[in-house]
Amino acid sequence: MHEGWSESPLSDVVELGKGGVWGKDVEDVGLTPAICLRGTDLAELIDQRIPNAPLRWVTSSELAKSRCAPDMVLIETSGSRCGRSIVLTSGMLAKFGYPVVYSNFCRTLKIDTKKVSTQYIELWFSHNYANGLIPSYRATSAMPNLDIKSLLRIELLRFPSLTEQRRIVALVSSVDAYIESLQQQVDAARTARNAVLHDLLSASGDDWTETPLGDVLEIVRGGSPRPIDAFLTNDATGVNWIKIGDASASSKYIYTTGQKIRQEGVSRSRLVKEGDFILSNSMSFGRPYIMRTTGCIHDGWLLLSKIHVTFDEDYLYNVLLSQDVQSQFESLAAGSGVRNLNIDVVKQVRVPVPPRAHQERIASTANGFDEYVRAAEDALEEARGLRSGLLADLLSGEHEIPESYDRFLGAA
Numbered sequence: 001m002h003e004g005w006s007e008s009p010l011s012d013v014v015e016l017g018k019g020g021v022w023g024k025d026v027e028d029v030g031l032t033p034a035i036c037l038r039g040t041d042l043a044e045l046i047d048q049r050i051p052n053a054p055l056r057w058v059t060s061s062e063l064a065k066s067r068c069a070p071d072m073v074l075i076e077t078s079g080s081r082c083g084r085s086i087v088l089t090s091g092m093l094a095k096f097g098y099p100v101v102y103s104n105f106c107r108t109l110k111i112d113t114k115k116v117s118t119q120y121i122e123l124w125f126s127h128n129y130a131n132g133l134i135p136s137y138r139a140t141s142a143m144p145n146l147d148i149k150s151l152l153r154i155e156l157l158r159f160p161s162l163t164e165q166r167r168i169v170a171l172v173s174s175v176d177a178y179i180e181s182l183q184q185q186v187d188a189a190r191t192a193r194n195a196v197l198h199d200l201l202s203a204s205g206d207d208w209t210e211t212p213l214g215d216v217l218e219i220v221r222g223g224s225p226r227p228i229d230a231f232l233t234n235d236a237t238g239v240n241w242i243k244i245g246d247a248s249a250s251s252k253y254i255y256t257t258g259q260k261i262r263q264e265g266v267s268r269s270r271l272v273k274e275g276d277f278i279l280s281n282s283m284s285f286g287r288p289y290i291m292r293t294t295g296c297i298h299d300g301w302l303l304l305s306k307i308h309v310t311f312d313e314d315y316l317y318n319v320l321l322s323q324d325v326q327s328q329f330e331s332l333a334a335g336s337g338v339r340n341l342n343i344d345v346v347k348q349v350r351v352p353v354p355p356r357a358h359q360e361r362i363a364s365t366a367n368g369f370d371e372y373v374r375a376a377e378d379a380l381e382e383a384r385g386l387r388s389g390l391l392a393d394l395l396s397g398e399h400e401i402p403e404s405y406d407r408f409l410g411a412a
Contacts, residue, residue: 005160005397006115011152013115013159017108019077020066021101023056031057035096037068038103039076042084046126048180050095058101068093068100071118073109075125075148082146083134085109085125087118107148116157120165123172124157127391158397167401168394175387182380189376193369198323200362201352208354214347216310221281221343222297225265233262240295242272244280252317252370253292254278261296269296270303277304277316281341286329288320302346312356314363319351 024031036056037045044051058066068074068088075085082105093100102108109125111118128134137151138144159165213219225231232241238260246257261269272278273294279302280287288304290313297303307316319325332345354362393399 002160002397002400004164005158007156007158007397009153010155010157013112013157014121014152015110015112016148016152017110018065020103020106021056021058021062022104023058023062023101025054025056027057031059032063032099034058034063034067034099034101036101036103037074037106039079039082039084039105042074042076042086042106043081045088045092046084046086053096053100055098056101063099063101066101068102073111073118073122073125074102074106075109075146076105077107077146077148078105078143080144081135082138082144083129085122085129087122115162116159117162117165117169119169120159121157123169123391124395127388127395128155130388131392158395160397164401167405171394171401171405172387172391175383175390179380179383179387182376182383186373186376186380189369189373193366193373194323196369197318197362197366200365201319201322201324204352205354205358208352208358210350210352211310212347213304213349213351216353217307218305219343219346220270220303220305222270222278222299222301222303223268224298225261225268228261228298231261231265231268233260235260235262238262239266239271240293242278242295242297242301244284244300247287247289252290254289255292257293257295266296269298270301271295272297272303275307275313277307277320278302279304279320279341279346281346285333285341286320286326288317290317302341302343304346310353312359312363314367315359316351318363318366325349325351 021036023034023036027033033055034057035053036058037051037053041051041053070088070090070093072088073085074088076082109121111121125134133155134146134151137147139147160168239262240257241259241261242254242257243259247254271294272291274291276291278289278291278297279285280289280300281302282300307313311319328349329341329345332348333341353359394401
């Protein structure tokens with residue numbers, strides 16, 4: 001470490017605060033309305049969105065005990081993604097319109113601000129959540145809980161003077177501002193793409209038709225050999241086992257898979273081939289992908305075949321992602337009892353069918369926008385990777401910020 005840096009257990013500078021409250025879901029005499037932040041709400045706040053946190057009713061003592069305040073550090077201690085943390089700001093809290101408390105699935109972190117700043121601590125926690133260190137302290141149970149006491153006792157914190165901490169926070173904040181501007185570019189590009197696609201698909205014409213997908217496509221469900229663990233294999237003769245995790249939210253194609261199943265499992269599943277369309281039918285349902293490999297799909301996927309009889313491949317992909325079709329998916333799934341896209345639901349979805357040459361022109365225009373969106377997304381992903389590497393260097397104590405940075409930041 002450089003001169004002027006210190007190293008100590010986290011527990012020397014961070015103290016675990018009290019748990020939160022949950023209150024009641026109905027108004028009662030003597031109770032005060034308050035927004036209650038849950039673990040999932042922290043994730044929304046981290047992404048700079050206002051969460052749909054529930055309105056609860058709490059006693060005056062509960063409000064005093066667990067009321068959120070600016071510069072308070074909250075960490076999620078229970079739940080499937082526990083370990084996420086955030087420094088609350090006055091701007092965040094003002095947007096709720098009610099007093100804000102935190103639930104009993106969260107805890108506060110009390111910082112010794114004579115040694116470290118809350119913003120510096122939050123950089124440490126957010127970085128080590130992202131790199132997997134903090135999640136490694138989750139205790140395995142039906143409801144994962146963060147062993148926060150062990151984390152504070154075992155893990156070491158390196159920190160410079162408060163002045164140098166402020167410089168580190170300022171540098172990372174400038175990178176965050178750049179990342180935010182890139183995110184805005186991505187959002188704007190997606191909005192423009194969707195608006196243009198909507199206009200193109202709404203143009204219609206005398207030679208256009210509209211048809212339910214079930215009238216022009218063959219739609220079948222995937223299947224899973226069970227128990228699946230008995231069929232997984234590392235053998236080269238295995239067949240690709242296609243899972244949701246093999247396709248990112250921004251992907252169009254599936255090229256590879258993380259797992260394979262034995263040949264014996266194929267007859268108990270659904271084999272798909274290169275060029276086939278598959279559609280997610282649960283969780284984040286309604287997301288289409290085009291196969292660029294062969295493999296088997298489980299029952300969380302639907303296979304759409306006989307595509308080329310009616311559709312240009314790229315046209316159908318864009319139609320399935322269009323606002324109108326996604327709205328139909330959402331509406332029909334909501335009306336089906338269980339929120340998923342079964343075969344009968346997807347068969348009902350109506351899509352416009354222009355002549356093939358017109359389909360190709362629409363697809364070409366949409367693909368041009370997609371290239372721009374992907375370029376913006378690539379720049380965003382690269383910036384996030386650079387931020388992660390920069391933060392690792394800055395928190396290590398092995399690298400100094402050059403004095404020229406201060407002049408640059410002042411000019412900016």
